[in-house]
Amino acid sequence: TIDGFGAPGPKERVKDGVYKDFYTEGPWFYKRNGKYYLLYAAGGVPEHIAYSMSDTPVGPWKYMGEIMPLSDTGSFTNHAGVVDYKGKSYFFYHTGKLPHGGGFGRSVAVEEFSYNPDGTFPTIMPTDSGVPAIATFNPYKRNEAETMAWSEGIKVEPNSKTGVYVSDVHDGDYIRLSNVDFGSGGPRTFCASVASALRGGTLEVRLDKKDGELVASLDVPGTGGWEEWRVLETPALMEIPGVHDIYLVFKGRKGPKLFNIDYWQFK
CATH class of the missing domain: 2.60.120.260 (Galactose-binding domain-like)
Known part of the structure; x- marks a missing residue:
């Protein structure tokens, strides 16, 4: 639906119609603080990452906008995942920037982020720097x-x-x-x-x-x-x-x- 994902399903879309966005593929679904999140590749090819939110796992969904806009990732497709770990939030996505990489040779990249106070996502842009360490590494174990x-x-x-x-x-x-x-x-x-x-x-x-x-x-x-x-x-x-x-x-x-x-x- 337009309210849920920025556009109706493929069969209901009107040729030359102008829509806020539309769901493509690659869903990532999870619950946080009583809200359900659905992240997905959006906009066709090339893909950006958008998301919708709901109060229940089966909807109705509300389209919330882009998380990672079209960017210089070296890949025409992009799928996402989110993990909370030791008090930090991490956004995982595709990149084709490694040697011999591309849309069909993707690798995983990660950015640290903080949710907005209302639980929505900020805009997250890809970087080449990686994320700051949160612990040291013990060389005295296997x-x-x-x-x-x-x-x-x-x-x-x-x-x-x-x-x-x-x-x-x-x-x-x-x-x-x-x-x-x-x-x-x-x-x-x-x-x-x-x-x-x-x-x-x-x-x-x-x-x-x-x-x-x-x-x-x-x-x-x-x-x-x-x-x-x-x-x-x-x-x-x-x-x-x-x-x-x-x-x-x-x-x-x-x-x-x-x-x-x-x-x-x-x-």
């Missing part, structure tokens, strides 16, 4: 290798026994982790669960940038298979007090895949 703030080159794969792990590691690829809190001393050692069907390579841990100070260097041999895991340990090369970014940088022969990583841990 950390799954697929945990990352950024990466280049790598992929992840699932396995019914191992779970998800990092694969397709080549020379020069890396993983970055942000706000890693090493406390007031240490670490003494670094270990990782790794596997390689070839010659392996080296996993370097560097501080604050890809070519930063070398924290640890773990030599990874062939283990007999891409899922033949071995836990290897190496001494830490320096103390790291305080909070830093760390980079897991992969080195080895240029060309072939080097090794897989399941998890890592400082001790």
Whole structure:
């Protein structure tokens, strides 16, 4: 309906009719503070994100307007999701801005936002900056290798026994982790669960940038298979007090895949 979604359904629309908006696809439905929200891709192609609200889960709905207008996201389509986490609200959406991205090669981006006092959405524009951290990262527990703030080159794969792990590691690829809190001393050692069907390579841990100070260097041999895991340990090369970014940088022969990583841990 026009009141509910800015335009009637496709069969009822009049050619050359002028409407406030219209529902296209990709609904995201949830309840907050007694109100029901329905976010959706709107306006046809290219898509923007609009929303409607209701007092009941089955309507009637009231069209509320755009949340994310047409923007330079590098994608002709856009679908949204909203999550409240630790007192913060986050708006997830599509972007085609990663290398080789586009309308058929979309990735997920996120913006932090605050609801208006009456519970409605503000206008949210896409940025390239990401969202501020709300906590620090503990390096002294087992950390799954697929945990990352950024990466280049790598992929992840699932396995019914191992779970998800990092694969397709080549020379020069890396993983970055942000706000890693090493406390007031240490670490003494670094270990990782790794596997390689070839010659392996080296996993370097560097501080604050890809070519930063070398924290640890773990030599990874062939283990007999891409899922033949071995836990290897190496001494830490320096103390790291305080909070830093760390980079897991992969080195080895240029060309072939080097090794897989399941998890890592400082001790």
